Amino acid sequence: MSISKEILAVILGGGAGTRLYPLTASRSKPAVPIAGKYRLVDIPISNCMNSNINRMFVLTQFNSASLNRHIKNTYHFSAFSAAFVDILAAEQTPDNPTWFQGTADAVRQSLRHITPFESEYVLILSGDQLYQMDFSEMLENHKKCGADISIATIPVAEREAPEFGILKAADGFITSFVEKPKKDILSEWISDTGDEMRHQGRNYLASMGIYIFNRKLLFDLLENEKKDATDFGKEIIPESIHKYKVCSYQYDGYWTDIGNIYSFFEANISLTKDIPEFNLFDNKNAIYTRARMLPPAKISGSTLEKTVIAEGSIINASRVENTVVGIRSRIGNGTTVVNSYLMGNDYFETIQDMNLARQNGQPILGIGDRCYIKNAIVDKNVRIGDDVRINGGSHLENCDHALYTVKDGIVVVKKGAVIPNGFVI
Numbered sequence: 001m002s003i004s005k006e007i008l009a010v011i012l013g014g015g016a017g018t019r020l021y022p023l024t025a026s027r028s029k030p031a032v033p034i035a036g037k038y039r040l041v042d043i044p045i046s047n048c049m050n051s052n053i054n055r056m057f058v059l060t061q062f063n064s065a066s067l068n069r070h071i072k073n074t075y076h077f078s079a080f081s082a083a084f085v086d087i088l089a090a091e092q093t094p095d096n097p098t099w100f101q102g103t104a105d106a107v108r109q110s111l112r113h114i115t116p117f118e119s120e121y122v123l124i125l126s127g128d129q130l131y132q133m134d135f136s137e138m139l140e141n142h143k144k145c146g147a148d149i150s151i152a153t154i155p156v157a158e159r160e161a162p163e164f165g166i167l168k169a170a171d172g173f174i175t176s177f178v179e180k181p182k183k184d185i186l187s188e189w190i191s192d193t194g195d196e197m198r199h200q201g202r203n204y205l206a207s208m209g210i211y212i213f214n215r216k217l218l219f220d221l222l223e224n225e226k227k228d229a230t231d232f233g234k235e236i237i238p239e240s241i242h243k244y245k246v247c248s249y250q251y252d253g254y255w256t257d258i259g260n261i262y263s264f265f266e267a268n269i270s271l272t273k274d275i276p277e278f279n280l281f282d283n284k285n286a287i288y289t290r291a292r293m294l295p296p297a298k299i300s301g302s303t304l305e306k307t308v309i310a311e312g313s314i315i316n317a318s319r320v321e322n323t324v325v326g327i328r329s330r331i332g333n334g335t336t337v338v339n340s341y342l343m344g345n346d347y348f349e350t351i352q353d354m355n356l357a358r359q360n361g362q363p364i365l366g367i368g369d370r371c372y373i374k375n376a377i378v379d380k381n382v383r384i385g386d387d388v389r390i391n392g393g394s395h396l397e398n399c400d401h402a403l404y405t406v407k408d409g410i411v412v413v414k415k416g417a418v419i420p421n422g423f424v425i
Contacts, residue, residue: 009044009056010057010107011045013058014029017128020260022415026063027067029128030128032258034268035271035287040258041071050285056084057087057114059088060088061106068087071087075288108222129257130256132278141249145245152211155191160206163257165180166178166186168191168205173248205250264377271324292311294328297315298314299315302316302318315330320336321336322339323340324340325344330345330366332366335367340378343377363421366384368386368421374393387421396409
């Protein structure tokens, strides 16, 4: 049986995404733009497609309109193919009047939609992680071990370990698991992660939140044995370790969990490195997204240093450094942008629109002239006037303003905000 018929993928859209606020104020976490032209949900979907897994469900609950629109406009398969990416939004039914209560409950409530599609295995993924992984290798390992459940694991250092579910394994099978352990017990959870990982100080095996279940077992756990459990990581996985064969599949590549503004910011800025850990230029692991048919970027009089620029941009800045510039961005004359992520715009402003905006004393779409922007995330469709200064850093306290939010020294300019001339943050 081919892998496309053997396995179904279920991508969890996440909850309200409060730690990514204000980026999630009007969109779900998987719909947040990343790397200038993609959405977070494109990452797990692309990993599935590159692994020849082409039947996918995306489970959503909060602010899902833009995510629905993106998936509808992006993932079209041949009429002669069984491939699909379907949205399963939380819904109230006569037998279940509640919304999703957690990751396991979300899958449980979606089983009646998944049931008609045959498979031997179910792959469960998170919609808010950045990585490139061949799931066919994980499935082969699952079958080779004769496992009931497989968990993708990654070696992490002591500093990161308290943020994850940490486990111990023997002969490839997981023997114990603890969710977000306190630092004083970490010494008990050191694992043999291999010589290379040990030299990097990565001595703890963390769950990546990526699971393969034998289909029959998954259905039985959710519908019968653990019918009240709401979460995979906190309930179903720990309680299954001593009853079922739970295998660890160790992944040694790049992986990051986009859990908060700082990790999101770092993941994007790291793409500007000479050789980034997440490789957008990999022939075998392409990241798929909506084809927008935009013109190439236009740049005039700018010094660019370690900068990623998406199509449709018009850049007249004096300097852009360590920055990701998103689709349809516009940066005015004499402006400097450093260590920032500009998400870009959903549309081009016409000359008539620009003239009308100027007549009304409103900045035009994009970033104006003689601005200085550092350590910032500028969300979509923002209007920043001339001589604006945004200088993020540790000197700024966390706050939430009508136009922007500051978190961990990063200034996040809110979607659609209008920043007047001379404004200083």
